[in-house]
Amino acid sequence: MTHRIDCLQYANxxxxxxxxxxxxxxxxxxxTIAYHENFRETVLNIERWNRWFEQFPELIFHGRTGDDVRLARETDRTAIFFGFQNPSPIEDDIGLVExxxxxxxxxxxxxxNNQxxxxTGCYEAEDTGITRMGKQVIKEMNRVGLVIDMSHSADRSTIEAAELSERxxxxxxxxxxxxxxxLRNKRDDVIRAVTANGGMMGFSLYPHHLKDKSDCTLDSFCAMVxxxxxxxxxxxxxIGSDLCQDQPDSVVEWMRVGRWSKEIDYGEGSSAAPGFPPQPQWFRDNxxxxxxxxxxxxxxxxxxxxxxxxxxNWLRFFDLNFGAKAE
Amino acid sequence: MTHRIDCLQYANxxxxxxxxxxxxxxxxxxxTIAYHENFRETVLNIERWNRWFEQFPELIFHGRTGDDVRLARETDRTAIFFGFQNPSPIEDDIGLVExxxxxxxxxxxxxxNNQxxxxTGCYEAEDTGITRMGKQVIKEMNRVGLVIDMSHSADRSTIEAAELSERxxxxxxxxxxxxxxxLRNKRDDVIRAVTANGGMMGFSLYPHHLKDKSDCTLDSFCAMVxxxxxxxxxxxxxIGSDLCQDQPDSVVEWMRVGRWSKEIDYGEGSSAAPGFPPQPQWFRDNxxxxxxxxxxxxxxxxxxxxxxxxxxNWLRFFDLNFGAKAE
Incomplete structure (x- = not known):
């Protein structure tokens, strides 16, 4: 059997x-280990994962390289790779990238979602592209091998990132x-900018990203692929399933408003349906x-x-992009 | 030529x-990268080292294992290993050890020096030994391979640490x-507790730790060895030279009082000689x-x-104690 990789989950x-x-x-x-967390809070989330790695060494371990995916297969475990859905963990400090x-x-x-x-995030009215600090951070992410993910970014910012990034x-x-x-799905010119640059896109199984949402058929999904x-x-x-398994509604609220607003923002949901939508029957979970x-x-x-x-495809991408660039 | 290791410096x-x-x-x-720094401040000090590693890759690199000492020799560079002279970087959070x-x-x-x-530190009037948290942290340091250093600890605490530690x-x-x-030099029973447990001691070249201080002769030092x-x-x-090269007197003050006192404490110095004493002529620096x-x-x-x-000796110690214990 070949390798199976899910390039995004945020479960309880x-x-x-x-x-x-x-x-x-x-x-x-x-x-995902951070949505709005600052550096210290992100470290606390890593500490929680370290406890899980210690408690369940026969099931999971901390993945760092493509070879860890191969090790996972060989030892019948799952390699867990950390990522952030926001740059909040690096605060205003480029040294935190490394x-x-x-x-x-x-x-x-x-x-x-936000600036x-x-x-610029995909929910802002105007997209001014990559900022001054953004250009510096892209260079630093390239240097150390931290992959730029534009899933929740606005179109111009995404295209600029694909062009500015040397990886x-x-x-x-x-x-x-x-x-x-x-709103979160990507227009052709955005997908083209990312893939033409050697980049990758993971297909989401999050109902709001699916045609007919929770009623989407497997056939329709595969036709899209x-x-x-x-x-x-x-x-x-x-695949980047965006699986948000077993999460209470309070977590979708944290994802959507963090600490940046006192008013609720329903994101892809609505006041009538504020929580996580049900998964399609053919993709319940892992x-x-x-x-x-x-x-x-x-x-x-x-x-x-x-x-x-x-x-x-993800494994090849991990092999090439998770460390300092080979000379 | 065999390997040369200095197991403590704090230079400018x-x-x-x-x-x-x-x-x-x-x-x-x-x-030494922390005296009184909290976690975030310690990370800033690591960031500063990361810049030096980036700026001077032909001279230094970040050492993590005994093999990095061998790599240093092979590539004509110096491997830099980080350490803290205080547990302040882990704050009250055992998860920060890993x-x-x-x-x-x-x-x-x-x-x-302080509790x-x-x-208990070596300057306190009473030494109550290893605390409740201390016992937990020793176990965790043993688990991950972070070496317990008792250079500035009181005698009972040091002997208890040597006995409690499984490494x-x-x-x-x-x-x-x-x-x-x-006050900072070690009595026989302390040295015996550490060495009997397989531990190591590095000889200091800091004048306050030398007989006749700055006037100590090489012969006297070698007779002591x-x-x-x-x-x-x-x-x-x-060797753990305690070389504090090119530091201004303000730094010795930070080492001695950090933020814990508004009154100056002269430590091993005095009001008449508050700064760093001169090195003996036969050991100026590296x-x-x-x-x-x-x-x-x-x-x-x-x-x-x-x-x-x-x-x-240090290299053998590094090989055995800088990672998770071999099963």
Whole structure:
């Protein structure tokens, strides 16, 4: 069996979920460890993961390199890779880029919905592109091997990041806007800028990013994958499920407003449906990656393409982008 | 040539000093990066070192394992190992032990002169030994491979630490009290508790720790080394020079009072001589390790003993104690 990688999850982590990762044969998961946390709070979140690594060494371990994905497969465990959906962990201090990389961070979004110190988020009315500090931080992220993730960024900022970055960037969790015109899904020119630069995009299974949301069919999802692969090349896509398993509604509120607003913002939800929407039946959680595999096969992808989409593309990307650039 | 290791320095770091390390053939230096700094301030100090590593890659690099000392020798550079003279960087949070180890810390003193959350410092009137938190932190330091350093701790606390710790501990920089009865030098029972446990002690070249202080002769220093080796075994000793080069007097004040007192405390100095005392002429700085070598030879140590004292003992200790314990 080839490697299975999910390049974004944010669950209410538990032994149950770690066992489901094993049941689903998921070799690596990129987990979000910060939405609005500052540096010290992010370190506390890493400390919590360190406790889980100590408690469940037979299920999970801290992943740092592509080879750790291979080690996970060989030892029947899941490698956990850290990432941030916001640059809040580095505060206003470029020296923290290397520090968080040393602590294991491998992806950092330049924005989470709002304007950040680095770039413009996808919910802002105007997009002014990469800021002065953003340009410096992109260079530093390139230097140490911390991947730029533009999943929640506005279009111009994303295209500029793809062009300014000397290494490939990622959209870890989103779908093409032409399939489902959600604010968070990406227009063709954005996907093109990222993939043309050698970058990667992970297909999201978050209902708000799916056509017909929770009622989306596996067939429709796989048709979307086929269309994206046709347009931009199968080598540039993987899975970034955006699985938010077992989270209480209070967590979706933290994700949406953090400490930046006293008023609630419903993001992709609404006042009538403020919480997490139900997952489509064919992708409940980590156990259902095999279902996606068979859906893709049915759509005409061959074995090597299915392997590429389910993990090998991300693994190649991890190998190339998680450390200092080879001379 | 065998390896040369200095297991404690706290200089006003500069390219000049890094070049002197090379001139003196010093393969590894344990540098103090915190006296009273909290976690965030310690990270800022690591960031400063990261800049030096980036600026002077042909002179220094960040050392993490014994093999990095060998790499330093092979590539004609100096490996820099981080340590704290106080547990202030872990604040009241045991989870920070693993975090600071991940960031490169390899030695941590349980106290710096005063009572800490973990143990009693050598300047307190009463020594109540290892605290409740101290016992937990010793276990955690043992687990991750962060070495317990009792250089500035009181006697009972030091002996208890040596006994409680399941791995060898260190006194990185001090001399035998029977040679020079300074408050910071160590009595026989303390040295015995540390060395009997497989631990190490580094001989200090700080004038207050030397007989006749700045006027101490090389012969007297080497006679002290010979006496200690006779009493406790040559395998348990190395150099921890406590070199505080190019520091302004304001720094000795920070070391002594940090933020814990509004009144000045002169520590090993006095109101008449508040600053750093001059080094003995035969050990000005990193360039003079060869002088110590020839002094030890003259005292009757053979080649392998001189090599052990100048670095091979510390190297063996680094190999065994800087990571998770081998099963």
């Amino acid at each position: 982590w538990s032994e149950k979920i770690f066992r489901q990762m094993r049941e689903g044969g998921v070799d690596a998961v990129h987990v 520090i968080v990389h040393t602590l294991g961070a491998r992806f950092m979004q330049l924005t989470y 950040s110190l680095l770039a 490939p960037i990622a959209i870890t969790h989103a779908n093409p806007h032409r399939w489902q015109p959600a 086929a269309d994206a692969a046709d347009s931009f090349g199968v080598a540039h896509f993987g 156990r259902d990656f095999a279902t996606i595999e068979s859906g893709l096969r049915k759509k005409g992808f061959d074995d090597s393409e299915v392997a590429a989409l389910l993990g090998e | 770091w500069s390219e000049k000093i890094f070049r002197q390390m090379r001139e003196g053939g010093v393969d590894a230096v344990h540098v 975090i600071v180890h991940t960031l490169g810390a390899r030695f941590m003193q349980l106290t710096y 800490s959350l973990l143990a 060898p501990i260190a006194i990185t920089h001090a001399n035998p009290h029977r040679w020079q009865p300074a 010979a006496d200690a080796a006779d009493s406790f075994g040559v395998a348990h000793f190395g 360039r003079d390790f060869a002088t110590i070598e020839s002094g030890l030879r003259k005292k009757g140590f053979d080649d392998s003993e001189v090599a052990a004292l100048l670095g091979e």
